[in-house]
Amino acid sequence: MESSGRNRLGEETSPYLLQHKDNPVHWWPWSEEAFAESRKLNKPILLSVGYSACHWCHVMAHESFEDAEVAALMNELFINVKVDREERPDVDTIYQKALALTGQHGGWPLTMFLNPDGRPFWGGTYFPKGAAYGRPEFAEVLSQISRIWLEKADDVAEQSEALHRAIGDHTAERLKDGLSMSLLDDAAGRLLDYLDPIAGGMNSAPKFPMPFAFEFLWRAYMRTKDEKFRNAVIVTLTQICQGGIYDHLGGGFARYSTDREWLAPHFEKMLYDNAQLINLLTLVWQHEKSALFEERIAETIDWLQREMIGENGAFTAAFDADSEGEEGKFYVWDAGEIDRILAVDADFFKAVYDVTEDGNWEEKTILNRSAHAYDTLTEHDLIRLRECRKKLFDARAKRTPPGRDNKILADWNGLTVAALANAAMAFQRDDWLDLAQTVFNAINETMTWTDEDGRKRLGHSFCQGRLQKTAMIDDYANMANAAIALFSATGQRVYIANAENWVSIANDFYWDSEDGGYFFTSSDAEDLIVRTKSANDNAVPSGNGCMVFALARLFYLTGRMDYRARAINALQALEVDAVKSFPHGATLLNAFELLEQAVQVVVVGQRSKSDTQFLINEVSKTSIPNLVFETVDQSDHLPDVHPAKGKKAPNGNATVYVCHGPTCSPPQTTLDGLRQTLTD
Numbered sequence: 001m002e003s004s005g006r007n008r009l010g011e012e013t014s015p016y017l018l019q020h021k022d023n024p025v026h027w028w029p030w031s032e033e034a035f036a037e038s039r040k041l042n043k044p045i046l047l048s049v050g051y052s053a054c055h056w057c058h059v060m061a062h063e064s065f066e067d068a069e070v071a072a073l074m075n076e077l078f079i080n081v082k083v084d085r086e087e088r089p090d091v092d093t094i095y096q097k098a099l100a101l102t103g104q105h106g107g108w109p110l111t112m113f114l115n116p117d118g119r120p121f122w123g124g125t126y127f128p129k130g131a132a133y134g135r136p137e138f139a140e141v142l143s144q145i146s147r148i149w150l151e152k153a154d155d156v157a158e159q160s161e162a163l164h165r166a167i168g169d170h171t172a173e174r175l176k177d178g179l180s181m182s183l184l185d186d187a188a189g190r191l192l193d194y195l196d197p198i199a200g201g202m203n204s205a206p207k208f209p210m211p212f213a214f215e216f217l218w219r220a221y222m223r224t225k226d227e228k229f230r231n232a233v234i235v236t237l238t239q240i241c242q243g244g245i246y247d248h249l250g251g252g253f254a255r256y257s258t259d260r261e262w263l264a265p266h267f268e269k270m271l272y273d274n275a276q277l278i279n280l281l282t283l284v285w286q287h288e289k290s291a292l293f294e295e296r297i298a299e300t301i302d303w304l305q306r307e308m309i310g311e312n313g314a315f316t317a318a319f320d321a322d323s324e325g326e327e328g329k330f331y332v333w334d335a336g337e338i339d340r341i342l343a344v345d346a347d348f349f350k351a352v353y354d355v356t357e358d359g360n361w362e363e364k365t366i367l368n369r370s371a372h373a374y375d376t377l378t379e380h381d382l383i384r385l386r387e388c389r390k391k392l393f394d395a396r397a398k399r400t401p402p403g404r405d406n407k408i409l410a411d412w413n414g415l416t417v418a419a420l421a422n423a424a425m426a427f428q429r430d431d432w433l434d435l436a437q438t439v440f441n442a443i444n445e446t447m448t449w450t451d452e453d454g455r456k457r458l459g460h461s462f463c464q465g466r467l468q469k470t471a472m473i474d475d476y477a478n479m480a481n482a483a484i485a486l487f488s489a490t491g492q493r494v495y496i497a498n499a500e501n502w503v504s505i506a507n508d509f510y511w512d513s514e515d516g517g518y519f520f521t522s523s524d525a526e527d528l529i530v531r532t533k534s535a536n537d538n539a540v541p542s543g544n545g546c547m548v549f550a551l552a553r554l555f556y557l558t559g560r561m562d563y564r565a566r567a568i569n570a571l572q573a574l575e576v577d578a579v580k581s582f583p584h585g586a587t588l589l590n591a592f593e594l595l596e597q598a599v600q601v602v603v604v605g606q607r608s609k610s611d612t613q614f615l616i617n618e619v620s621k622t623s624i625p626n627l628v629f630e631t632v633d634q635s636d637h638l639p640d641v642h643p644a645k646g647k648k649a650p651n652g653n654a655t656v657y658v659c660h661g662p663t664c665s666p667p668q669t670t671l672d673g674l675r676q677t678l679t680d
Contacts, residue, residue, distance in 0.1 A: 005075070009082060013464040015405045016052040016084040020061065024071035027082045030091055032527060038079040038116035044149050045114035046078035046142075047123075049085045049092050052405040053255075053268035053318040055327055056126045057109040063129035064138050070129065073139055077146040078113075085110070086317055086407060087461045089472055090521045093532050094167060099123050101166045113145050118529040119160040122148075168530040173576035179592050181223065187582055187589070188220035192232060199261050200236030208256040209240055211276035212537045212545075213583040216590055218284060219625045223593075233284060240277070241296045244366035247331065248353065249393040251296075251303030253277050254321075255539075263368055264361050267321035267328040267402070271308065272540045274300055275415035282423045286623035297423055301432060304416070310406055312462055313442035314413045320402040330399050332364035333392075341395050342388050349388045352377070408462040410447050410471065411540065413439055414478025421485035425620035433489055440482055444498065457505055470525055473518045476506040477546035484553045488629045491607050496557060503550055507566065516573030518544050535574035535588040536581045544574050545587030552595040556628040559639025567595050594626045597660075601678075602644045603631040605654030611669075612654040618671050619656065622678045 010021040012029055020027055028034035038045050048065075050057030064070040074080050085092035085108060096106040098120040105125070112123035122145060127138040149156055175183075191213065194203055201207040214233050221229035240246065243262030245254045252274055254265030278297055285293040310316040323330040335357050339346045353367045354360055360368075377385070420436035423429065447459045449469055458475045461468040480499040487495035509522040512533060519531040520543060535544050551567035554560065571592055578585025601619050605612035616631060632638060635657075638645045643664045649655040650667055658665040658677050668674040 013466050014052075014084040014087045014461075015403070015407060015463070016050060016057075016086070017082055019052060020065060020082055023061070023065045024068050024075075025065050025080050025082075026071075026075045027080050030081055030083050030088060030527070034079055034081050035116055035118060038114075041079070042116075043077065043079050044121075044145070045116065045118070046074060046080045047083065047095060047110070047112040047114055047120075048080070049083045049095065049110040049112075050108045051084060051086045051318070052403065053270065053320045054108045055266040055268065055321045056107075058320075058322055060109050060126050060128075060138075064127070067129065070139055070142075073142050077142055084407075086405070086409060087463075087468060088470070089460075089474070090470065090525065090528060090532075093520055093534075094528065094530060095120055095123065097167050097532060098163050099125075101163055113149075115156070115160050119164045121156045121160040121163065164529060167532065174572060175575050175579065179571060179575050179589070181593070181596070183579075184216075184589055184593060185220060185224060187579070188217055188229060191217065191583055192228060195232050195236075196260065197232075197235070200232070200239040201257075201262070205260045206256050206258050207260065207262060209236075209245075209253065209273060209277060210537075210583065211273075211280040212541050212586040212590070215280055215283065215625070216583065216586040218280070218623075219590060219593060222287075222623065222625055223597075234288065237281060237284060237293065241281075241292055242369040244361075244368040246296065246368075247303070248367045248369070249389050249396060250307070251299035251301075253300065263366055265321075265328075265366075267331055269319040270539070271304075271315050271317055271409070271412045272415055274304065275412065275419045276541070278423055279415075279419040282419070282426050283623055283625060286426055286621055294427070297427070301420065301423065301435075305435060307404070310408050311465070312408055312446040314408045314439045314447075314462075315416055317405040317407045317409055317412065319404050323400050323402045328361075328364075328366070330396065330402050332359075332361065332366055334359065334364055337395075338365075338392070341391055345384065345388050348381075349385065352381075352385060406463060408443075408447065410443055410458050410460055410462075411474035411478045411543075413443050414475070414480075414482040415540065417443075417482035418478070418485040421482070421489045425489050425616075428617055428620070436482075436486060436489070440479075440486060443479065455505060456501060458502065471522065473506060473510045473520055473543035473547060474540065476502045476510070477518075477543045477550055480506075480550040481546060481553070484550065484557070487557070491631045496554075499550060499554060500558070503547075503554060503563075506547060511566075512573070516569040518547050518570065533574075535578040535585045537584045537587050541587040542585070544570055545578075545585075545589075545591050548588060548591035549594060552591060552598065553628055555595075556598050556600055556642075557630060557639075559641040561641075564595070567591075571595070590625075594628075597626050598628045599624050599626050600628045600643065600659040602629075602635065602638065602642075602657045602659070603654060604633075604635050604644075604647070604649045604657070605631065606633060607631055609654065614671060615654050615656050615668075615674060618674050619678065622675075624678065 005026055007027045009017045009027045083091050095112045099106050107125045109126055112120050114120050127141055128135055129138055131137045196203050217229045218233045239262050245257045245262045245265045252269045255268050255270050255273055258264045281293045281297050308315045321327050335355055338355050342349050355365045359365045417436045417440045420432050424433035447462050448456050451457055458471045459467040459469045460471045460475050480502045483495040483499040510518040517533055519533050521531050535542050548567045548570050551563045555563035578588040603615050635644050635647045643659040643662050644657040647657055653669045656668040656674050665677045668677050
């Protein structure tokens with residue numbers, strides 16, 4: 001076996017791992033060879049997990065991993081393994097759960113210490129080079145962990161065994177009375193107590209957009225018509241859209257805000273955040289018809305098209321927070337720059353976008369409009385501001401941009417394709433639908449592989465021409481939902497075939513046959529100490545929640561009862577997990593509502609005809625969170641259990657049936673009649 005005394009990350013394709021290829025740390029990628037070296041030398045593993053756009057990952061790298069003395073200590077005492085959490089979320093999930101079990105908050109960078117067999121025994125997140133922020137200095141941590149490893153081997157073994165058992169504990173619990181609409185209503189009411197009524201979002205900083213939680217509240221509003229739920233969503237989305245968390249020049253939302261007012265983000269832009277916000281903004285716009293929300297959706301999709309398309313035609317993962325070694329340098333301004341670029345328009349622009357001589361963040365200005373109501377500006381003002389933003393955008397383009405993480409991730413692309421398809425229908429944008437189909441086809445063509453049984457399976461990550469075949473349940477769930485969204489938008493049944501294939505593979509390789517629900521990793525995945533299973537929403541919605549959405553939709557679209565049965569099984573297996581972790585179990589609860597209260601809307605007519613399109617467009621402009629939509633030439637083509645099966649189109653006119661449970665509305669052939677039926 002070759003010596004461990006070198007950094008091996010230069011042989012990888014992950015942009016995050018390549019950021020560390022020149023560190024004096026003798027990094028290994030996650031591999032059996034690293035664990036073999038750990039066993040051979042009787043050194044514990046130091047596992048460091050992060051991602052390319054992570055600000056505190058960069059801080060720890062600059063402070064410690066690039067420091068010769070710290071690196072020498074790491075190399076002397078540990079086998080050092082670096083993991084990209086976006087490339088290997090399966091690894092990250094295991095050790096984040098382990099850290100949580102020790103009573104600590106998770107996050108990135110994740111720093112865990114493992115036995116040579118991969119079982120964790122202690123960890124943390126960011127450790128400063130010198131003691132700060134109430135955290136010990138990293139070198140002292142390294143020395144103490146090594147000392148414990150050598151002198152207290154029995155304690156280490158006991159701790160690692162206990163954590164290992166706890167990580168793999170999937171004991172299924174059941175709610176006494178099961179899930180119900182009243183339970184969801186009560187949960188929504190309780191959630192309001194934790195929200196900021198002025199600035200929106202949760203009460204305290206840092207603030208994450210949490211689209212899954214605000215979709216839950218929007219659904220509560222649509223069920224109950226209680227304005228307090230609507231107001232919570234509108235306030236939050238408005239503040240996010242006007243705050244500094246949004247890039248007012250280039251479009252797109254940053255991952256989170258460090259302050260209560262949504263002013264100061266860490267500037268990294270992640271694909272998954274923008275996908276979820278496009279989807280939620282579209283759902284709310286369908287009811288509110290907000291010009292602000294429409295503008296943010298369009299600008300964010302423009303950003304996706306302009307800056308996020310990767311090597312295979314799908315979307316890349318993220319943009320970094322830093323450029324030229326400084327956080328946010330690409331995005332912030334000073335008043336003098338604005339004056340020079342905008343000249344006579346400068347004062348007008350500065351008043352609207354909170355630009356002052358002293359700045360609003362570290363003596364610079366983050367453009368934001370949080371203090372200005374959108375509807376106080378005239379149409380002339382809006383045109384003038386648009387021209388100003390274009391000038392500043394062009395000037396900013398001359399700066400050194402943040403680095404882009406060029407990985408293509410199947411699950412994040414699935415979220416984005418579904419959001420694009422839904423927005424394309426709502427706004428009647430064929431170009432957005434074309435983009436969604438192009439990206440879907442790119443994933444289908446470049447990120448699938450055929451197993452030994454001839455089954456077409458998904459890979460998780462694609463970078464520099466290399467496909468990582470280790471897929472997660474999120475990949476299958478999100479791509480299945482993307483396919484279903486494209487079916488609703490196009491009527492092309494090939495998308496249903498795609499969705500059914502991926503759900504079938506998920507059932508075969510990810511299903512927990514003992515307790516129900518889906519494991520995060522496949523039954524034939526290697527190099528992991530345990531398979532985790534969860535209903536928790538984190539940065540992305542839970543794979544189990546998204547799978548229940550896919551199963552429910554396929555049940556209604558195909559009439560196959562096995563889809564409904566499996567959805568119910570998954571809900572029962574994970575309902576306690578979802579309720580205990582609420583609001584981080586909202587996706588599963590939202591999926592339960594869809595399963596129980598779907599609104600099946602069928603347009604009977606030829607898609608190519610104008611009367612059919614008028615009706616499709618009217619449905620698409622209406623906010624129906626539980627919508628299951630399709631267009632058929634004849635209702636005889638519907639599944640036998642569909643409540644609209646066999647219903648006619650009077651006089652051959654395009655006709656809509658709106659069905660709740662087993663009951664459908666009278667046939668609707670006019671826009672006025674359809675509008676009334678959809679809002680009843």
